Amino acid sequence: MTTMPLTEIHPHGYITDKDKYLQRLRRIEGQARGISRMVDEEKYCIDILTQISALTSALQAVGLGLLDDHLKHCVLDAVRMDGPDAQVKIKEASAAIARLVRS
Amino acid sequence: MTTMPLTEIHPHGYITDKDKYLQRLRRIEGQARGISRMVDEEKYCIDILTQISALTSALQAVGLGLLDDHLKHCVLDAVRMDGPDAQVKIKEASAAIARLVRS
């Protein structure tokens, strides 16, 4: 991103909140490690399932946050420039939404 | 478990496949780390979302596997002993299923 002109310093929507995302993702990594440890220590299945549900929800929340930022920045910018890119961006976003809903 | 001999070392259903689960969970940890790295390197949002959907699916698959093992072993054993524990185990399993479906 170092070659960006001064007038375009936020190529990706989430960048303003990058630290917040990194923090949440580090917590998610920790949750994943915790689940491995629970299996390794042969904890009770139901307790492991509870942690899996919690991790899934945390991941979904990050996904929804990134998607919102993406719509607010990348998609909006593409539409404003009003090229053929706008339709491509929306198609791409719709496909990503479908994957999130179905996963 | 009261009638189990001392050699009974598999209290939880998933233990026979423990290595397989640990392997899958290590891959999941790697996926989580990869997503952090993508955010850190400011990759394109849509590509990050694709990885989040893939990780969610991988987690769900592990959850469904653990649940299946739990039903096949813990719940089945509790029902066979036919004590009040059977109802408790099924109630507990249903609650875990509801969390998985809703997460």
Next chain:
Amino acid sequence: MTTMPLTEIHPHGYITDKDKYLQRLRRIEGQARGISRMVDEEKYCIDILTQISALTSALQAVGLGLLDDHLKHCVLDAVRMDGPDAQVKIKEASAAIARLVRS
């Protein structure tokens, strides 16, 4: 069900709550009709999406209720009779749970 012996009057777990389920399903049918009507009257997309999410949640709740009843009755009975049927029932339940989680 007409050929059932007197000692077996609840072949399917949900039957004791049949009226409650029918009532909930009638409400679900009404919700589906309402969504058709909203599209026909060209209501605002976002409002239609809200109703689709509400209907999905209502359906999931019925599915989770039926599954809980199924585990508590059909599966439990099969395990108690302790034939090969128990494994089949659990396998079947696990597959149904996976479909619910993934749908």
Next chain:
Amino acid sequence: MTTMPLTEIHPHGYITDKDKYLQRLRRIEGQARGISRMVDEEKYCIDILTQISALTSALQAVGLGLLDDHLKHCVLDAVRMDGPDAQVKIKEASAAIARLVRS
């Protein structure tokens, strides 16, 4: 929409495909009725759950289709007019996506 010329007859994105949506929604209503009937006739729980999963997927597909149309038309139009409405529309769409993902 106040500045729209009289020839503007498609206020909502899905309207061009209205018949296709109505057809799909009528099928969904039929599926809901079929599930009621299965419960009424005391069909096997697992078969009912299969139909519930199928109906949930059909509903999700309609929801994703409407959302895609909404982004392509309503949101895109709002962004093109470049008023404060664009942010409102995107916020609204993000909230609808979150409801779909979580339901």
